[in-house]
Amino acid sequence: xxxxxxxxxxxxxxxxxxxxxxxxxxxxxxxxxxxxxxxxxxxxxxxxxxxxxxxxxxxxxxxxxxxxxxxxxxxxxxxxxxxxxxxxxxxxxxxxxxxxxxxxxxxxxxxxxxxxxxxxxxxxxxxxxxxxxxxxxxxxxxxxxxxxxxxxxxxxxxxxxxxxxxxxxxxxxxxxxxxxxxxxxxxxxxxxxxxxxxxxxxxxxxxxxxxxxxxxxxxxxxxxxxxxxxxxxxxxxxxxxxxxxxxxxxxxxxxxxxxxxxxxxxxxxxxxxxxxxxxxxxxxxxxx
Amino acid sequence: xxxxxxxxxxxxxxxxxxxxxxxxxxxxxxxxxxxxxxxxxxxxxxxxxxxxxxxxxxxxxxxxxxxxxxxxxxxxxxxxxxxxxxxxxxxxxxxxxxxxxxxxxxxxxxxxxxxxxxxxxxxxxxxxxxxxxxxxxxxxxxxxxxxxxxxxxxxxxxxxxxxxxxxxxxxxxxxxxxxxxxxxxxxxxxxxxxxxxxxxxxxxxxxxxxxxxxxxxxxxxxxxxxxxxxxxxxxxxxxxxxxxxxxxxxxxxxxxxxxxxxxxxxxxxxxxxxxxxxxxxxxxxxxxxxxxxxxxxxxxxxxxxxxxxxxxxxx
Numbered sequence: 001x002x003x004x005x006x007x008x009x010x011x012x013x014x015x016x017x018x019x020x021x022x023x024x025x026x027x028x029x030x031x032x033x034x035x036x037x038x039x040x041x042x043x044x045x046x047x048x049x050x051x052x053x054x055x056x057x058x059x060x061x062x063x064x065x066x067x068x069x070x071x072x073x074x075x076x077x078x079x080x081x082x083x084x085x086x087x088x089x090x091x092x093x094x095x096x097x098x099x100x101x102x103x104x105x106x107x108x109x110x111x112x113x114x115x116x117x118x119x120x121x122x123x124x125x126x127x128x129x130x131x132x133x134x135x136x137x138x139x140x141x142x143x144x145x146x147x148x149x150x151x152x153x154x155x156x157x158x159x160x161x162x163x164x165x166x167x168x169x170x171x172x173x174x175x176x177x178x179x180x181x182x183x184x185x186x187x188x189x190x191x192x193x194x195x196x197x198x199x200x201x202x203x204x205x206x207x208x209x210x211x212x213x214x215x216x217x218x219x220x221x222x223x224x225x226x227x228x229x230x231x232x233x234x235x236x237x238x239x240x241x242x243x244x245x246x247x248x249x250x251x252x253x254x255x256x257x258x259x260x261x262x263x264x265x266x267x268x269x270x271x272x273x274x275x276x277x278x279x280x281x282x283x284x285x286x287x288x
Numbered sequence: 289x290x291x292x293x294x295x296x297x298x299x300x301x302x303x304x305x306x307x308x309x310x311x312x313x314x315x316x317x318x319x320x321x322x323x324x325x326x327x328x329x330x331x332x333x334x335x336x337x338x339x340x341x342x343x344x345x346x347x348x349x350x351x352x353x354x355x356x357x358x359x360x361x362x363x364x365x366x367x368x369x370x371x372x373x374x375x376x377x378x379x380x381x382x383x384x385x386x387x388x389x390x391x392x393x394x395x396x397x398x399x400x401x402x403x404x405x406x407x408x409x410x411x412x413x414x415x416x417x418x419x420x421x422x423x424x425x426x427x428x429x430x431x432x433x434x435x436x437x438x439x440x441x442x443x444x445x446x447x448x449x450x451x452x453x454x455x456x457x458x459x460x461x462x463x464x465x466x467x468x469x470x471x472x473x474x475x476x477x478x479x480x481x482x483x484x485x486x487x488x489x490x491x492x493x494x495x496x497x498x499x500x501x502x503x504x505x506x507x508x509x510x511x512x513x514x515x516x517x518x519x520x521x522x523x524x525x526x527x528x529x530x531x532x533x534x535x536x537x538x539x540x541x542x543x544x545x546x547x548x549x550x551x552x553x554x555x556x557x558x559x560x561x562x563x564x565x566x567x568x569x570x571x572x573x574x575x576x577x578x579x580x581x582x583x584x585x586x587x588x589x590x591x592x593x594x595x596x597x598x599x600x601x602x603x
Contacts, residue, residue, distance in 0.1 A: 136494075
């Protein structure tokens with residue numbers, strides 16, 4: 001049985017079902033939600049990513065794996081313009097979201113970041129109450145509906161509601177690490193994004209919390225696209241539908257670590273029959 | 289410890305074990321010196337204020353306190369007078385409170401705003417570095433220089449009579465605001481820098497504008513530090529004498545200031561005037577004024593501590 005076959009059968013129906021369920025205005029149902037063309041990123045004079053071309057499909061979990069320093073987090077941050085916050089970073093090439101250009105000069109990152117949310121490696125809830133942690137994002141984006149209902153819905157979706165329903169007025173910082181990370185996911189869900197970027201979300205968590213977050217990701221895939229950076233290859237195998245393997249560019253001669261896209265395929269294919277030698281060496285543990 | 293030293297290491301264990309307590313004792317002595325000097329100072333001021341050795345023995349704290357209390361009440365309610373028994377600081381205290389209030393209203397927002405801009409909005413680079421260096425240098429400029437600046441800029445307006453403020457309260461307020469601006473900017477920046485960047489990233493990643501992030505997350509987190517900077521600045525402002533003398537705080541004045549464009553005096557200026565009088569009885573009046581000044585400073589710092597500890601709790 002090839003898991004990918006059954007998954008690709010579901011491609012056609014999932015976006016429709018998702019759009020109908022969300023009740024949103026019909027949008028183009030291209031299978032690709034994020035794409036890059038020859039994306040290169042510099043930090044100062046050091047080239048971090050070299051001509052990455054990739055198409056991230058909608059309503060799937062895409063994993064980015066690779067050794068340290070090959071630019072996985074950099075690539076993730078290109079999608080929601082968080083690289084702009086890093087002094088000296090510069091990008092060339094195209095990044096498109098739903099067909100619209102999001103790289104370049106005239107993009108409003110505020111609008112973009114609401115549609116593409118991010119969960120960070122170390123859980124970073126606000127020093128506010130649990131309720132306000134979830135509600136703040138919606139409030140500043142002008143949410144007009146019932147806030148209590150939105151908070152409950154987001155916490156349920158993040159599989160945290162039952163644990164915090166009686167202490168919504170306690171500080172978010174009183175929760176355990178795994179609960180804090182789920183709170184961060186809840187607050188990201190509250191602004192109703194289309195894509196969720198996750199930068200090693202489980203690396204600071206214990207195995208049980210990790211398992212919970214992974215189950216959560218499976219559940220969220222129906223309505224959101226998820227791109228996850230992970231060091232943990234077992235996690236990539238368990239959770240993702242497609243995997244992109246980034247490698248250090250052997251041709252880089254200036255001593256800096258530059259990342260290139262070595263391979264991008266459905267997860268089971270990449271891990272059983274990798275096409276690129278470097279990918280094979282990485283996943284079998286010979287390098288990285 | 290009987291293990292033999294390994295080749296290449298010279299542990300010097302005896303020396304290291306002795307040096308530790310020696311250093312600790314030296315620090316303790318330094319602390320005790322400071323505390324002793326301050327206690328002696330305060331005690332001598334109280335003694336001078338009560339005119340000679342306290343009538344009650346020094347260990348009868350209760351009666352000493354009531355005597356000091358009645359003295360302070362008398363000083364705070366009398367105006368200036370040529371007779372030391374009737375001299376007081378009523379006008380000076382009013383002037384100082386006016387100065388404090390208006391400096392807090394005008395100078396603090398400008399300083400905090402500058403700190404927020406430099407830390408949150410300005411792009412890191414050569415220009416920002418130059419501005420920060422200059423502000424840091426200004427913090428060390430002697431206060432009389434600010435007095436001269438205030439005199440030519442606010443009081444006389446370089447000779448333009450139409451906008452010159454004259455020796456009014458407002459000129460003093462603006463001069464003191466300039467004086468404390470560097471302290472407020474620097475401590476505000478330090479407080480903002482202490483807010484972890486992960487907080488800003490998390491807020492920005494939800495699609496917030498920079499202003500929303502600063503207003504709802506960065507400023508509340510930095511508030512205890514900013515308040516400390518505010519109190520530090522105001523404490524410095526209330527005690528400054530030289531710049532106020534330069535911009536025309538009145539040496540002798542009997543009317544209370546009714547508005548920012550009135551003539552005024554300030555507590556340290558009146559203390560200075562009383563201390564200059566040849567009559568030794570006025571020394572006691574001066575010492576009493578110092579007590580009042582110290583009490584006001586203690587109340588301000590106490591308020592700062594209370595505010596800070598309340599904001600430490602999560603909101």
